Amino acid sequence: MLYCDFSIFTKDxxxxxxxxxxxxxxxxxxxxYTPANNWRSSFxxxxxxxxxxxxxxxHGIVYCLDLAKYYDDETITSVDKEVELLQEGKTKPMLISSIEMSAVTPDEDIFYCVVLLHSGSFSDEQYLDNQKNEILEFCDRAGIKMKQYLPHYKSKEDWIKHFGSKWNSFRENFFHAV
Incomplete structure (x- = not known):
């Protein structure tokens, strides 16, 4: 689904x-202005x-939602009905999570995941790494709460900051698994 209006994109x-x-x-x-074939998608x-x-x-910028609804031979008959209910907005929210999870997500009900994927070569590595660090420093100075997807921390304090309120749970689960 393609959008030219950011507010409609985020609402959907x-x-x-x-x-x-x-x-x-x-x-x-x-x-x-992205490089040729950078935005092309199999969708x-x-x-x-x-x-x-x-x-x-x-418009200069277009927002895109890629989505998937999986099904198998046993659920194939219900997929059309589920998609219809999704389109009509007749489903109810449900949250299923495990206390054993160590995934790091913000405590807020709604949060945005921003991924910056750049095309580059090995010669661009230092430039892209510096750019990433500038973005992280900006977020820190501006008080923007964020998490790195694949962090590389050198101190226990950085790991505690990364996991936030989930640190104790992660620590217990990690040491139980070891």
Whole structure:
């Protein structure tokens, strides 16, 4: 699903997250100045590339939601009904989580995951690493709470900050597993 309006994009994304009916939902941004073929996706047939390029030229930025609803032979008959309910907004939120999880997510009910993926080569590694560090430092100075996906911390204090309120749970689970 493509959007030119950020507020509609986020509203739809938050709605789809809240109904807990999808196995996969990812929001992304496509920009007109990104390298050729960088925004191409297996979700878009080649026949639609000119339409997408036209949207990018017109708006400069397009927001995209990629989503998936998985099914197998046993659930194939219910998939159409579930998708229909999702579209009509007739599902109820449900949260299933394990106390044993060590995933790090913010304590807030709604949070945004921002992923910055850059095309580059080995010669760009230092530049991209410096850019990443500048972004992390900016977030820290601005008081923007954030978590790194694959962090590399050198001190216990950094790990405690990373896990936040989940530190004790992680520590107990980690040492139980060892």
């Amino acid at each position: 994304q938050e709605h789809l997250i809240s109904i807990k009916g999808l196995e996969y939902l990812e929001g992304s941004v496509m920009m007109d 878009f047939p080649p026949a639609h590339e000119s339409q997408i390029s036209s949207l990018l030229k017109k």
